[in-house]
Amino acid sequence: MAQQEDVFKKIVSHCKEYGFVFPSSDIYDGLGAVYDYGQNGVELKNNIKQYWWQSMVLLHENIVGIDAAIFMHPTTWKASGHVDAFNDPLIDNRDSKKRYRADVLIEDQMAKYEEKIQKEVEKASKRFGDKFDEAQFRATNERVLENQAKFDNLHNRFQNAMNAEGGVDLEALKQIILDEEIVCPISGTRNWTDVRQFNLMFKTEMGSVADGASTIYLRPETAQGIFVNYMNVQKTGRMKLPFGIAQIGKAFRNEIVARQFIFRMREFEQMEMQFFIQPGTELDWFAKWKETRMKWHQNLGFGAENYRFHDHDKLAHYANAATDIEFRMPFGFKEVEGIHSRTNFDLSQHAKYSNKKIEYFDPERNESYTPYVIETSIGVDRMFLSIMCHSYEEQQLPDGQTRTVLHLPAALAPVKLAVFPLTKKDGMPEKAQEIINDLRFHFNCKYEEKDQIGKRYRRMDAIGCPYCVTVDQQTLVDNTVTLRDRDTMEQHRVAISELRGIIEDKVSITSLLKKML
Numbered sequence: 001m002a003q004q005e006d007v008f009k010k011i012v013s014h015c016k017e018y019g020f021v022f023p024s025s026d027i028y029d030g031l032g033a034v035y036d037y038g039q040n041g042v043e044l045k046n047n048i049k050q051y052w053w054q055s056m057v058l059l060h061e062n063i064v065g066i067d068a069a070i071f072m073h074p075t076t077w078k079a080s081g082h083v084d085a086f087n088d089p090l091i092d093n094r095d096s097k098k099r100y101r102a103d104v105l106i107e108d109q110m111a112k113y114e115e116k117i118q119k120e121v122e123k124a125s126k127r128f129g130d131k132f133d134e135a136q137f138r139a140t141n142e143r144v145l146e147n148q149a150k151f152d153n154l155h156n157r158f159q160n161a162m163n164a165e166g167g168v169d170l171e172a173l174k175q176i177i178l179d180e181e182i183v184c185p186i187s188g189t190r191n192w193t194d195v196r197q198f199n200l201m202f203k204t205e206m207g208s209v210a211d212g213a214s215t216i217y218l219r220p221e222t223a224q225g226i227f228v229n230y231m232n233v234q235k236t237g238r239m240k241l242p243f244g245i246a247q248i249g250k251a252f253r254n255e256i257v258a259r260q261f262i263f264r265m266r267e268f269e270q271m272e273m274q275f276f277i278q279p280g281t282e283l284d285w286f287a288k289w290k291e292t293r294m295k296w297h298q299n300l301g302f303g304a305e306n307y308r309f310h311d312h313d314k315l316a317h318y319a320n321a322a323t324d325i326e327f328r329m330p331f332g333f334k335e336v337e338g339i340h341s342r343t344n345f346d347l348s349q350h351a352k353y354s355n356k357k358i359e360y361f362d363p364e365r366n367e368s369y370t371p372y373v374i375e376t377s378i379g380v381d382r383m384f385l386s387i388m389c390h391s392y393e394e395q396q397l398p399d400g401q402t403r404t405v406l407h408l409p410a411a412l413a414p415v416k417l418a419v420f421p422l423t424k425k426d427g428m429p430e431k432a433q434e435i436i437n438d439l440r441f442h443f444n445c446k447y448e449e450k451d452q453i454g455k456r457y458r459r460m461d462a463i464g465c466p467y468c469v470t471v472d473q474q475t476l477v478d479n480t481v482t483l484r485d486r487d488t489m490e491q492h493r494v495a496i497s498e499l500r501g502i503i504e505d506k507v508s509i510t511s512l513l514k515k516m517l
């Protein structure tokens, strides 16, 4: 684990050093859990967004996009339940003065029991080799059973506290923290305050005070912008059920514990799609979207073993199925995307609060009803982080050297092709520029003439550029160049006229999308 944390730290500093992610307002020492994307980060992020957007809007005739405003009428958040219930239970340690989410402290404790069990299993598996029967071991080993019982008991108490009638039972959460003897990681003490609810929405005011300013919120999710536009899109687009509305945009949450870099931010970006369907068909559509979304992730080629579904056993009162797609980050399997079957809750609430009819007239059934919704909701920044974590490698080379390389999927890489003149004379720079001038309309190219070729390769490896081309003496004679592949480091000679054909298909989002069908 310590080793993994080390790797994670390296990834964070790599992101800064190579212009992917900077702390916000860096010259003022940053702002908690807010980050800026640099010259390479923004390209990668835009490519992720494009991959998502096109997979929704281009590949599905019945999905259209919108771009709703961040500010929304304040009643939106009353109707959606966010004003009353978008809370996290927080607890302070009186000695360290640090604030924690009570639910996260308890979940971490559960993870510790799971880790202990896992360690026993791994030890035994090594000891018994091929003869190891994991199921039998888990059912009979004393230490495993003991930790499993502790886990089950804690899990039960936690579920009861979180799902208590009338809202989360804050006293019960505190009692669990005391009974489990959970200590503050900073002070090491158990000097805890009571647990309180904390609303995660940022507030601001619209209009001058003299005019009677009203409190408005920065949206904590993009979904509500879709729900309030359901009728507009359905009518003007003459959409027939089932159909979807997709949106990419900023969301804001005043997270209590913001850590793990861009995993949990206070300002972040979501890509959400609400799919409107006939009531009664939701579980089929839920299964279908689970499959489609998992395919979108696995299509990047990171290996199926790095993903898993985590079905929720605690469902919001309006949801009848929910799952997360989790990715193996250096700090464990973590949620990257949520898929939820939300019934007709949101549309009905908005109908109620706005006094408007928000329904669908079904010409086949000759009746009107409120559609049900399946939602797929993914964080751009978490997706970015998972890609970075998986792509980063400190590679030992056969000659004893090491190189830091980002094995980014070529279609997502910020720069697709770097062009180097071997030296700065004999017309090589001009030839290199000529190549770029021709190819820059098709994909992102970069010109580099500083330092030896080896160093230039390393710089391109570090930003994940899949191809480098070198213009040398021979180029001036026969219009061929060396083309070097980032992952294999192999080089071969190709004609300049062939470059576009070789590279374009491999680096285009289209090539990824074609694999989705």
Ligand code: ATP
Binding pocket: 221, 253, 255, 262, 263, 264, 265, 266, 268, 269, 270, 335, 336, 337, 338, 377, 378, 379, 380, 381, 382, 383
């Ligand atoms: P978590 O349990 O980690 O707080 P959540 O279940 O509240 O997440 P959702 O409300 O389902 O998250 O939001 C959908 C997606 O938005 C998440 O899967 C995640 O990728 C992203 N997301 C949510 N909160 C944040 C955040 N603070 N920073 C970055 N991304 C976030």
